[in-house]
Amino acid sequence: MHESRRAFLTDLLETPSPSGFETAGQRVWTAYVREFADEVETDAYGNAVAVHEGSGEGPTLAFTGHADEIGFIVRDVTEDGFLRIAPVGGSDRTVSKGQHVTVHADEPVQGVIGQTAIHLRDPSEDEFEDISAQFVDVGADSDEDARELVEVGDPVTFSTTVQDLAGDRIAARGIDNRTGTWTAAEALRRASEADADATVYAVSTVQEEVGLNGARMVGFDREEVDAFVAVDVTHATDNPDVATKRRGPVELGEGPVVTRGSANHPELVTLAREAAEAADVDVQLQAAGTRTGTDADAFFTSRSGVPSLNVSIPNRYMHTPVEVVDTGDLVAVAELLAAMAERAAGREGFAVEV
Structure with missing residues (x-):
């Protein structure tokens, strides 16, 4: 990965962006895309949209990722200065x-989520407490001391940062889904540098983890978009502790994952697979029988229905502080998106023939 683009990825991953508090992360994203986008806009809740204006030939494509990460929020301060918390999104109580x-x-304000030492616990009574029963210790001795530092409603994130692993792999919190917003920006950069005929949008949505809220706003507002491609992470199931019945075909380092079924429009699936073959990008396939669990589920029912597709990045240990991806997969997704934009230029649209 090019040094400047890796620096952008690191900035995204290390800028806290819990659902409902994405502003700092969106500022990082918009500052980067302004270097090559024809226009950048944000809405009232902070959804960010950047555009490469094409020649007007062919459909308009939007490549999207969501800016928010899971986390916690301060819901109370105890008399002895500890913070009671609630989850933001699908926070995992076991980690x-x-x-x-x-x-x-x-x-x-730095703190720790308390864990009673193993010496003081009865192993037979060990259990994973709900987030609501856990607490943050910021070092305060009383509620007065704690309230001088924090207040109810402040968001909380894990303090982990980006760590390089072997090869092209990295570990970080918030890979779900700042990697998606990175690929959307990178696809837009490639379209801009190639002066693509297609008009291409890159979108960084808010509040995906709490209900696909930003995607609903963008899908309603962007009437000019003919098709949405939502880039998110999906479960890589190639680590040893994944149960056999849950193992699927998705592996780290084996390229983008194109999802079939549910919200995924068959014409867009075909476009993605043909573009991948033409660009010599290896892809993996994944099935979605009911829903994708991504912003694609909100985009495809916008207005009277907008063709949508979920393209995913393989990710180990999702919703933990140590998510792991292969950066080669990120680059390959960006290559695939750019190839889709190039191949779509001559199309009139994506409607199925009935």
């Missing part, structure tokens, strides 16, 4: 205790 966290108050 939270004993972790360093940052409370994003007016100034960042």
Whole structure:
């Protein structure tokens, strides 16, 4: 990965962006895409849209990712200065205790989610407490001390940052889904540099983790978009502790994952597979019998129905502080999106023939 683009990825991953508090992360994203986009806009809730204006020939494509990450929120301060928390999105109660966290108050406040030492616990009674029963220790001795630092409603994220692993692999929190917003931006950059005939949008949505909310806003507002491609992460099932019955065909380092079924429009699936073959990009296939669990589920029912597709990045350990991806997969997704934009230029649309 090119040095400047890797720096952009690191900036995205290390900028806290929990659902409902995405502003700092969106500023990183918009600052980067302004270098090559013809126009960049944001709406009232912080959804960000950048555009490459094509020649007007062919359909308009929007490549999207969601800016928000899971986390926690301060719901109360106890008399002895500990913080009670609630989940933001699908926070995993089995990995939270004993972790360093940052409370994003007016100034960042460092803390830990408390875990009673193994010496003081009865192993027979060990269980994973709900997030609502867990607490953050910021070092305060009383509620007065704690309230000088934080207040109810402050968001909380794990304090982990990006770590390089072997080869092209990295570990970080928030890979779900700042990697998607990275690929959307990179696809737009490629379209801009190639002066693509197709008009291409890159979109960074908010509040996906709490109900696909930003995608609903963008899908309603962007009447000019003929097709949405939502880039998100999907479960790589190639690590040893995944149960056999849950193992699928998705592996790290084996390229983009094109989803079939449910919201995924068959014409867009065909376009993606043909573009991948033409660009010599290896792809993996995944089935979605009911829903994708991504922004594509909101985009495809916008207005009277907008053709949509979910393209995914293989990701290990989703919704933990140590998500793992192969950066080669990110580059391959961007290559696929750019190839789709090039191949779509001569089309009139994506409607199925009935």
